[in-house]
Amino acid sequence: MQLTPLHLQGGRELRGEIAVQGSKNAALPIIVASLLSAEKITLRGVPRLSDVHTILELLAHLGTQHVWVGANDLELHTPRILNTDAPYALVSKMRASFIVLGAILARAGQATVSMPGGCAWGPRPVDQHVKALRALGAEITEDGGNFTAVRQSSLSGRFIFELLTVGGTHNAILASVLGDGVVTLENASIDTDVVELIEFLNRMGADIQGAGTNTLTIRGVMALRGGEYTVIPDRIEAGTFMMLAAATRSCLTLTNVRSDHLRAVTGKLQEMGVSVMDSGQTMVVDARERALKPVNITTQSYPGFPTDLQPQMSALLATVPGTSVVQDPVYPDRLTHVAELHRMGANITVSGYTQVIQGGQLHAAPVKAADLRAGAALFIAALTCEGETVIDGVQYLNRGYECLVERLRGVGATVAQPDLALAMD
Numbered sequence: 367m368q369l370t371p372l373h374l375q376g377g378r379e380l381r382g383e384i385a386v387q388g389s390k391n392a393a394l395p396i397i398v399a400s401l402l403s404a405e406k407i408t409l410r411g412v413p414r415l416s417d418v419h420t421i422l423e424l425l426a427h428l429g430t431q432h433v434w435v436g437a438n439d440l441e442l443h444t445p446r447i448l449n450t451d452a453p454y455a456l457v458s459k460m461r462a463s464f465i466v467l468g469a470i471l472a473r474a475g476q477a478t479v480s481m482p483g484g485c486a487w488g489p490r491p492v493d494q495h496v497k498a499l500r501a502l503g504a505e506i507t508e509d510g511g512n513f514t515a516v517r518q519s520s521l522s523g524r525f526i527f528e529l530l531t532v533g534g535t536h537n538a539i540l541a542s543v544l545g546d547g548v549v550t551l552e553n554a555s556i557d558t559d560v561v562e563l564i565e566f567l568n569r570m571g572a573d574i575q576g577a578g579t580n581t582l583t584i585r586g587v588m589a590l591r592g593g594e595y596t597v598i599p600d601r602i603e604a605g606t607f608m609m610l611a612a613a614t615r616s617c618l619t620l621t622n623v624r625s626d627h628l629r630a631v632t633g634k635l636q637e638m639g640v641s642v643m644d645s646g647q648t649m650v651v652d653a654r655e656r657a658l659k660p661v662n663i664t665t666q667s668y669p670g671f672p673t674d675l676q677p678q679m680s681a682l683l684a685t686v687p688g689t690s691v692v693q694d695p696v697y698p699d700r701l702t703h704v705a706e707l708h709r710m711g712a713n714i715t716v717s718g719y720t721q722v723i724q725g726g727q728l729h730a731a732p733v734k735a736a737d738l739r740a741g742a743a744l745f746i747a748a749l750t751c752e753g754e755t756v757i758d759g760v761q762y763l764n765r766g767y768e769c770l771v772e773r774l775r776g777v778g779a780t781v782a783q784p785d786l787a788l789a790m791d
């Protein structure tokens with residue numbers, strides 16, 4: 367859905383409190399995992415985002431009934447799988463939907479899922495997803511842009527991921543939970559969103575050992591039960607607002623955070639001279655009247671500095687005098703924010719996945735987000751400078767930030783009201 371642009375007037379201090387939403391990237395795989403149970407599942411703290419709406423649309427096609435029972439509480443029920451295909455029109459909206467492959471395969475014995483497309487910033491392969499499922503016994507064929515997976519019996523065996531992949535680990539776990547096989551995944555992701563998926567599945571009766579380590583052992587069970595689960599706070603959203611506080615030289619209090627999930631981010635902000643005080647679930651980020659120092663960052667898998675905060679960090683560093691170097695080897699092409707920040711006067715030179723940033727004062731300009739976190743970088747940049755910045759591409763922001771306009775206004779930002787209404791039921 368095309369949404370009207372955001373109009374932001376920056377250059378003033380922000381203050382107050384922001385409650386961080388439930389994690390988008392933890393909620394999505396858990397919603398997909400609900401396909402594995404025939405019983406009712408209640409999820410609490412689910413952010414009302416367009417990505418959530420998209421995955422619910424896909425699950426409705428597969429046979430899931432859902433109902434929002436509170437602002438952020440979602441009931442899911444899949445008494446039986448009605449379709450075993452995930453068509454292109456639904457999968458192409460969001461790459462994360464590719465993990466339905468493992469879930470449908472586990473519950474129905476076969477699945478056909480459209481190949482996910484690339485992203486605005488470049489290719490995002492799924493070779494590890496496919497290799498893992500094949501190594502565990504699934505037959506996978508590729509035809510006409512679709513992957514079809516079939517299993518004759520329960521998945522079993524051992525797979526060593528060639529690289530750390532969050533989605534690949536999700537897919538392999540989802541495919542292995544039901545049945546009577548034993549699966550070992552080596553070099554599995556230790557990302558918070560993998561740990562959460564495992565905690566959720568174990569709560570529903572799965573038997574998965576090793577969460578938070580690189581070796582996972584999954585012993586198949588015959589069925590999963592229903593139940594309730596609360597989604598963890600969104601560390602990427604929290605990190606975005608931490609960078610907003612720093613870039614606008616403001617003090618913001620963030621509630622509903624897991625500060626233990628944000629150590630790499632907190633460490634870098636402190637290295638820059640930002641004060642970060644945390645009491646576990648609340649963080650106070652204070653950059654008032656501080657001369658911030660440039661820093662160098664390199665993205666890594668969790669617990670390293672997240673790629674999902676790289677564009678926002680680049681926007682912040684574009685306001686800090688001196689030379690900073692930002693490298694994103696996780697997604698080397700994740701650079702769509704750079705040309706837009708150039709419009710705002712940022713001095714950023716790109717070579718491969720390296721940005722060399724000479725910080726200074728930015729100025730207002732019309733800009734366009736081409737993906738979610740590039741959009742976040744742009745609203746951070748916009749709120750640092752005098753005058754009106756108009757950000758187009760607001761539909762990307764809607765993928766990851768719930769009620770953004772209201773929440774920015776709540777801390778004193780001047781943001782014109784765009785049409786952010788989502789057709790959510």
Ligand SMILES: CC(=O)N[C@H]1[C@@H](OP(=O)(O)OP(=O)(O)OC[C@H]2O[C@@H](n3ccc(=O)[nH]c3=O)[C@H](O)[C@@H]2O)O[C@H](CO)[C@@H](O)[C@@H]1O
Nearest residue numbers: 391462490491492493494495530531532533534673674696
């Ligand atoms: C919905 C969701 O949770 N998305 C997150 C998830 O994406 P996603 O799960 O897609 O990212 P991965 O962890 O799989 O990707 C990590 C790296 O592995 C590569 N790779 C991945 C799979 C594969 O089969 N082959 C391969 O080469 C990717 O190109 C990338 O360079 O983790 C990313 C890395 O933290 C985040 O940026 C995304 O926000």
Ligand SMILES: C=C(OP(=O)(O)O)C(=O)O
Nearest residue numbers: 391461462674738739766
């Ligand atoms: C890149 C992201 O999501 P996705 O993997 O769904 O594109 C993100 O959340 O920053």
